[in-house]
Amino acid sequence: MFSELLQPDLRLMLMEDDQYGLHEFCLALYPAVAAEVLHGLVPTDVWRVLKACDVERQAEIFAFIDPPQQLELVDNVEREHLSKLIEVMSADDRVDLLGRMDEDHVESLLPLVAKAEREEIRKMLSYPEDCAGAIMTTEYASLPEDITVREALDRLRQQAPDSETIYYIYITDSNRALHGVITLRQLILARPGLRLADLMRRDVVAVKVSDDAEEVARQLALFDLIAIPVVDEETRLVGIITHDDVLDLVQEEANEDAYLQSAIEPLENDYLETPVVTMAKKRGVWLLLLAAVGFITAKVNEGFEGVSSRHDWLSWFLPLVLASGGNTGSQSATLVIRAITVDRSATRQKMRIASHELMTGFLLASAMSAFSFLAVMFLFGRNLQEAMVVAGTIGLVVTMGTLLGSALPLIFDRLGMDPALMSNPLISSLSDILGVVIYFSTAILILEMLL
Amino acid sequence: MFSELLQPDLRLMLMEDDQYGLHEFCLALYPAVAAEVLHGLVPTDVWRVLKACDVERQAEIFAFIDPPQQLELVDNVEREHLSKLIEVMSADDRVDLLGRMDEDHVESLLPLVAKAEREEIRKMLSYPEDCAGAIMTTEYASLPEDITVREALDRLRQQAPDSETIYYIYITDSNRALHGVITLRQLILARPGLRLADLMRRDVVAVKVSDDAEEVARQLALFDLIAIPVVDEETRLVGIITHDDVLDLVQEEANEDAYLQSAIEPLENDYLETPVVTMAKKRGVWLLLLAAVGFITAKVNEGFEGVSSRHDWLSWFLPLVLASGGNTGSQSATLVIRAITVDRSATRQKMRIASHELMTGFLLASAMSAFSFLAVMFLFGRNLQEAMVVAGTIGLVVTMGTLLGSALPLIFDRLGMDPALMSNPLISSLSDILGVVIYFSTAILILEMLL
Numbered sequence: 001m002f003s004e005l006l007q008p009d010l011r012l013m014l015m016e017d018d019q020y021g022l023h024e025f026c027l028a029l030y031p032a033v034a035a036e037v038l039h040g041l042v043p044t045d046v047w048r049v050l051k052a053c054d055v056e057r058q059a060e061i062f063a064f065i066d067p068p069q070q071l072e073l074v075d076n077v078e079r080e081h082l083s084k085l086i087e088v089m090s091a092d093d094r095v096d097l098l099g100r101m102d103e104d105h106v107e108s109l110l111p112l113v114a115k116a117e118r119e120e121i122r123k124m125l126s127y128p129e130d131c132a133g134a135i136m137t138t139e140y141a142s143l144p145e146d147i148t149v150r151e152a153l154d155r156l157r158q159q160a161p162d163s164e165t166i167y168y169i170y171i172t173d174s175n176r177a178l179h180g181v182i183t184l185r186q187l188i189l190a191r192p193g194l195r196l197a198d199l200m201r202r203d204v205v206a207v208k209v210s211d212d213a214e215e216v217a218r219q220l221a222l223f224d225l226i227a228i229p230v231v232d233e234e235t236r237l238v239g240i241i242t243h244d245d246v247l248d249l250v251q252e253e254a255n256e257d258a259y260l261q262s263a264i265e266p267l268e269n270d271y272l273e274t275p276v277v278t279m280a281k282k283r284g285v286w287l288l289l290l291a292a293v294g295f296i297t298a299k300v301n302e303g304f305e306g307v308s309s310r311h312d313w314l315s316w317f318l319p320l321v322l323a324s325g326g327n328t329g330s331q332s333a334t335l336v337i338r339a340i341t342v343d344r345s346a347t348r349q350k351m352r353i354a355s356h357e358l359m360t361g362f363l364l365a366s367a368m369s370a371f372s373f374l375a376v377m378f379l380f381g382r383n384l385q386e387a388m389v390v391a392g393t394i395g396l397v398v399t400m401g402t403l404l405g406s407a408l409p410l411i412f413d414r415l416g417m418d419p420a421l422m423s424n425p426l427i428s429s430l431s432d433i434l435g436v437v438i439y440f441s442t443a444i445l446i447l448e449m450l451l
Numbered sequence: 452m453f454s455e456l457l458q459p460d461l462r463l464m465l466m467e468d469d470q471y472g473l474h475e476f477c478l479a480l481y482p483a484v485a486a487e488v489l490h491g492l493v494p495t496d497v498w499r500v501l502k503a504c505d506v507e508r509q510a511e512i513f514a515f516i517d518p519p520q521q522l523e524l525v526d527n528v529e530r531e532h533l534s535k536l537i538e539v540m541s542a543d544d545r546v547d548l549l550g551r552m553d554e555d556h557v558e559s560l561l562p563l564v565a566k567a568e569r570e571e572i573r574k575m576l577s578y579p580e581d582c583a584g585a586i587m588t589t590e591y592a593s594l595p596e597d598i599t600v601r602e603a604l605d606r607l608r609q610q611a612p613d614s615e616t617i618y619y620i621y622i623t624d625s626n627r628a629l630h631g632v633i634t635l636r637q638l639i640l641a642r643p644g645l646r647l648a649d650l651m652r653r654d655v656v657a658v659k660v661s662d663d664a665e666e667v668a669r670q671l672a673l674f675d676l677i678a679i680p681v682v683d684e685e686t687r688l689v690g691i692i693t694h695d696d697v698l699d700l701v702q703e704e705a706n707e708d709a710y711l712q713s714a715i716e717p718l719e720n721d722y723l724e725t726p727v728v729t730m731a732k733k734r735g736v737w738l739l740l741l742a743a744v745g746f747i748t749a750k751v752n753e754g755f756e757g758v759s760s761r762h763d764w765l766s767w768f769l770p771l772v773l774a775s776g777g778n779t780g781s782q783s784a785t786l787v788i789r790a791i792t793v794d795r796s797a798t799r800q801k802m803r804i805a806s807h808e809l810m811t812g813f814l815l816a817s818a819m820s821a822f823s824f825l826a827v828m829f830l831f832g833r834n835l836q837e838a839m840v841v842a843g844t845i846g847l848v849v850t851m852g853t854l855l856g857s858a859l860p861l862i863f864d865r866l867g868m869d870p871a872l873m874s875n876p877l878i879s880s881l882s883d884i885l886g887v888v889i890y891f892s893t894a895i896l897i898l899e900m901l902l
Contacts, residue, residue, distance in 0.1 A: 030656070032673050157640055166636055167618050167677075184635060185617055189608055205481070221702065222483050224695035226618075226677060243694045244675035250698065251672065254705035255789055261712055262785035262875055263778060271790035272803060279807075280814035283782050287815060287849075288822055290778050294771030295826050301767040302831065308766060315759060315766035316752040319883050320745030322770050327714060327741050327876045331734050334713035338706055339722035352723060356730075363731035364738060371739055375746050380753065398738075424713055424875050425778045432770050 006037045014045055022052035035064035043076035056088050063093040067100055068269050083112035092137035095124045132216050133209035136230045136239030139163050142170045145179055150192040164242055168227050171200045176236040206231050213249050220246045263423040293429040297436055304440035314443055317390050322435045325397035326428030332357050332405030333427045337419050350410055361402030369395035389446050393439045401431050457488045465496055473503035486515035494527035507539050514544040518551055519720055534563035543588040546575045583667050584660035587681045587690030590614050593621045596630055601643040615693055619678050622651045627687040657682050664700050671697045714874040744880040748887055755891035765894055768841050773886045776848035777879030783808050783856030784878045788870050801861055812853030820846035840897050844890045852882050
């Protein structure tokens with residue numbers, strides 16, 4: 001939106017090498033907006049713009065640039081400058097960036113980074129991806145408990161420039177053990193002479209470094225927090241995770257879940273920025289797997305050659321029968337997956353979920369069965385027995401779909417695998433195999449054995 | 452988690468009518484935790500607990516209670532008490548609650564609510580659901596621009612108890628026109644004698660009352676804000692939306708999108724709390740619609756009766772052929788829907804999206820075609836022509852799937868409808884119809900006309 005308006009001006013400044021204008025550009029705009037305007041520019045031009053202001057501001061703008069462009073930029077700048085930028089970046093943005101760069105490049109950079117930052121970087125890079133330790137920032141505001149509100153405000157003024165947020169102040173002792181939390185709002189309202197120990201909240205909501213990102217999001221959302229502290233095994237404060245990172249995380253997870261649900265390996269970049277070949281790989285793997293399941297269905301189908309050639313009208317309704325099972329299965333799988341990812345307590349209620357699905361399945365099966373019975377008789381003019389075959393199969397297949405769709409994600413979850421891997425297409429493909437068996441068995445039973 | 456530990460204690464307090472204990476319970480726990488412990492209790496017991504503390508605290512805890520239990524509670528308390536509670540609730544929680552209650556009940560309550568609140572409630576209830584006006588709160592901190600930092604801090608101390616957040620302070624004139632914004636961090640750091648006009652940021656990121664919730668979430672996330680101001684048509688400040696409400700909103704939208712993607716009408720409550728009959732309705736409507744499309748496929752299938760009975764092996768591969776189109780279509784639809792809901796600018800790049808999908812489609816079609824050619828020849832021992840029919844069809848159907856899957860959501864979006872209505876099952880069902888036509892036409896062409 002902004003970029004279209006501002007980019008021509010910026011290009012003009014670059015052409016005229018207007019240092020004052022470039023400086024103003026970096027300072028006057030929100031970092032997020034500046035980053036957006038820089039989006040279409042080649043790396044050397046981006047650096048010319050950024051270098052017009054101090055390195056702190058460069059780091060702020062850099063943090064809002066898209067990951068692919070960030071990688072392009074680090075490949076097109078002197079190592080000395082990059083190491084300075086990395087020193088001043090906030091700890092979480094820095095780890096994000098270094099985690100994406102290739103290892104050799106990171107190793108060649110680290111010796112140039114100041115020692116304190118270097119050790120912190122190594123430590124943060126050692127946390128597994130997607131756990132609290134990997135997404136936290138170490139720039140929090142902390143104070144001891146034995147000072148007064150007045151002293152606290154003075155000290156905060158010194159800490160503020162280096163803290164990601166000063167709205168929550170964590171109360172720690174000399175071993176960094178977390179004793180309490182105070183909000184800036186409380187400090188502003190409190191009597192200046194009061195001791196922090198008498199003001200702080202002692203039951204602090206915190207997460208562990210090893211907690212996964214979803215747990216972090218759940219806790220922060222439950223308590224409506226601006227930031228949540230991260231503690232190590234000895235409950236020492238090691239970092240905080242702020243609301244804006246959690247929001248980004250939740251958005252990303254939603255995207256990933258949506259992709260998995262449709263059998264697509266999650267993308268690292270935006271849709272239009274993902275090259276066609278990468279895209280084809282991320283989709284092709286799943287499509288080929290699904291096709292393999294499809295060939296099993298074909299084999300089963302071949303096995304029923306006899307009955308299907310004796311009643312060749314059966315194949316007309318085959319897509320409908322299979323789709324009914326697949327659609328119900330997809331619905332059940334989605335509901336169960338959402339229930340267990342959004343609310344972990346649902347995993348302990350497996351029997352309740354199963355019975356809930358089974359009952360819903362019966363209602364759906366009855367409705368679908370009745371509808372198809374009428375359609376087969378009157379729209380296709382088949383006889384009573386034939387309509388019974390289709391309607392009966394649909395009833396069975398819909399019930400089977402709800403069971404399969406609810407059971408498979410629960411089993412995956414139990415095995416410690418991501419239940420979201422049980423995507424809609426996979427559920428549909430698996431239910432196709434059973435659907436074919438049910439359809440032709442019902443046909444043999446009703447058309448050839450009973451009558 | 453907490454509730455299991457604390458509920459027995461709470462029940463004991465209720466049994467012994469331990470007013471002091473109940474009072475402590477309300478005050479000592481986080482409102483979110485207290486609400487969780489209250490979850491299993493009957494309405495009269497919940498009210499006995501809540502009434503042990505003052506009405507402000509009641510409102511805080513009440514805001515964290517699940518909507519279904521909230522509705523149960525409002526039906527089981529005197530109108531006088533409820534109207535007091537509503538007066539002190541924060542404006543956004545209040546509108547949420549009143550919006551869920553039935554209209555008669557609301558109308559019977561409002562006369563008991565203080566006039567100032569009553570007018571505000573009527574105004575907020577008048578905004579359409581899911582727009583900024585409906586989710587904002589009116590309790591923001593605002594100051595005039597001509598005072599000093601010292602005066603500002605004093606005035607803030609008075610406003611703090613009534614403000615949802617005091618970390619952002621909005622600078623308005625006597626007509627409530629929004630002139631700037633200052634953070635509490637800036638205020639703490641600034642010289643006490645400085646005028647706010649010299650400190651404030653003038654280009655405030657704001658949304659309009661009529662902006663939809665997704666736009667609010669996008670802006671707040673883009674600028675990493677704790678709160679975003681809401682202005683009316685004359686850029687007068689009318690409210691703010693805070694980060695915690697946006698986070699809840701994004702979670703809800705993710706759930707809704709996941710449900711829609713699998714052809715389920717979005718649920719109002721948690722999975723296990725949705726009655727079986729409601730669930731069956733929310734799924735059944737879509738299943739019946741999909742079955743109707745399935746009967747069209749069956750009709751088309753019937754039309755190709757001749758060729759399918761002359762080559763009855765064709766029906767073995769029918770599920771595979773149709774699933775391939777459906778799966779590719781679902782993938783494309785999901786990618787396109789995510790691209791246009793997450794990044795609105797993608798809607799202006801329809802041609803780029805279409806060509807991106809088409810190229811990916813060709814790659815996928817080639818891979819799938821080659822794979823199935825080999826499988827049909829060697830796993831099923833069919834001859835060259837027959838393998839060509841299946842492989843050729845799969846190539847065409849996969850290409851068709853990508854086109855259909857990307858075009859339909861774009862068309863829906865263009866028509867002003869929610870592109871997410873183009874769910875995976877619907878895309879699959881529609882692609883089934885075309886799939887049948889392509890399959891049998893290819894068969895006639897290769898098996899009966901060319902050779």
